[in-house]
Amino acid sequence: AKTNFIGTISHELRTPLTVIRGNSDLLLRGLAGPVEDDQKVFIESIRQHASNMTSLISNVIVIANLDSGSLSTDLGPLALMRPVDEAAWPLQSMIKAKGLTLRIELPKDLPEVLADFDQVRMIMHQLLDNARRYTSQGEIVVRANALPEHVLVEVQDTGRGIAADMHEQVFERFIRGDGASEGINSSERGIGLGLAICKQLVERQGGKIWIKSAPGEGSTFYFTLGYAHATPSPEKSPTPLAAAA
Template sequence: MNKTTFETLLGDRDFLDDINQGVWVADTQGRVVYANRPLVRILGYDSEQALVGITLRDLLTPDDAAQLAASKANADPKRQTCSVILGRDRRTIPATVTVTRRTKGGAAWFIGIVTETAPDLPPAADWASRQVMENSADGICIIENNQITYVNRRLEELTEYSSPQLGRMTLDRLVSPRDRKTILQLLAEPHRLLGPVHHEVRIVGRSGREATCDMRVVPAETRGRMLLICYLRDISQLRQAERVRADFIAMVSHDLRTPLATIKEAISLLAETASSRLEARQQRYLGIAREEMDRLNRMIDNLIEVARMESGKLSLHIEGVDLAPLLSSAVESLALLISKKNLTIERSIPNRLPPVLADRDRLLRVFNNLLDNAIKYSPVGSAIRIEVTLVDPSAPVLAEPGILANTAYVQVTIADSGPGIPAEFLERIFGKFERVDPHGPGIGLGLAIVRSLIEMHHGRVWASSVLGEGASFSFILPVKEN
């Protein structure tokens, strides 16, 4: 179409790019020769040129295209109206589509005008949705093509910017530099999001005040447009309360250690010096006291470890660690509990096992917690099985987030013959203060510590169980390369 014909048919091209309706022009063969920018947006294409050259059969349903072809054959000048149009990848988009046949100077053209239609919702529903968003306790914004297109009142309060100011900004400008990379990756490929994603970010207000927020981003596609709906919940006070709690637990735990160490030393001294003069019943009582002291010390160690993790004060000293001797140390430290229940420890460890990359003391705590858990639930006279293997490079677990790429891994499994774990608890038991039996022993921190420590080592831990046949806990750690 030459410029003179175009201006005669449609007028000013810049004006057509500024209106809200999509417009196309097609020749008598049904090939699109012009499309304005709103049509590109409505249909979800990248540019006007991506539409030029496609046929009306790519834009209309088969029935509508057939009806248009019939009108062309009959030279019918009347308008044809359709209720949908096909977007990119032939997605159906609700719209009012008016197609008109025009002739000028012996040439014929089809002119299409596309007006988006809202979903069939009653007016009250649209009003209610907006009221919910405006009065939400969460800051909410909608992002399209990296640009903020809508914000609610709560986000204005959170950021200390007005809605017009936020409309000229991108989300990455609102977060701390520490979190900017995460946001930029999110905005760069929104089409890759298969569902909601969560991140903890720090929002920086206009005054420079930081607010720690739980950010939930939900991808949404509407009328061929890719949107991101972002929910920001201020959790600054929650995080502050957690830090206070962690500091309190650490302080109390440290204060308890000194008197407990004194009591334990006194019991040990009494057992060594007076055992020959004590009756069997009295010796048994001393043994119980020593066991309970050891149990209290393990609880306090777990409380201190959790407090360090929550306060961010836990650091790792990574080195090459041989698993076999470390496992032996863990078994020896729990020998009293093992012998009391007459348990057998069965080990399956390859002779030439490569060392793993780990913090020796933290890994020993992982072994102690898992073995202690297995001992608790093992029947008297049963066996606890420890198996160490190299992970198959094609194993699905190596594709999970946080796992080091192109790195060999070792898997450790500790299994008992206890009552087992219900399926609905297999994930929950790794949470803090979670226990399958609320009346059972322990305070529910051991497995939470195991998960946190293993993930800090770029590993993964999981549980599997068959009720009545016991439970097994497995984790993987990276191998130290030569």
């Protein structure tokens, strides 16, 4: 009953937010007439806050489904580029609006992984959105390497970084960065569910997730996915894996 209630309320909230986002996009494209630069700032703010609220609602639904056991995991052969592209696409405009660059560097010959498409897309969306929120300048880079036992995926940013004593805590619910000193408002910071969702979903794929970060040096989130077929014999990756131990 609790999950159904959350689902119903969330649906009712999503509908007007979709209208707000859609109309904001139309205004920014000038379909209602010329838009001055100062007006664009306000319209972009409306669109971004609506997008943040939509993400929050989605996270609440996922958490409710995880807690109730109603979220099923359908593992199958998966080409990683598809969920990565689908996760990145809705965030492109907000990443660009912050003056950030997004680079996706996946090898064309990357073997298929054994994973749930929707859940990998959700993991990537959460990690990219987290990088966007906490990065004020620079870039976000997505990479993947075929290692002997699994595919290693990484999402790297040039944000403010995270202290070592928080590396485990960031994957707990309702834990979030302060962000105040970096000019990150409370709406951008969310309520601290995204990385907790990532951890649970990665574990459902049979993988692990961890972070390498330090204040002022940005952050890199790593997670692993098993192979869908026989293990290949890739070259050794230069990526340090000590943090996975």
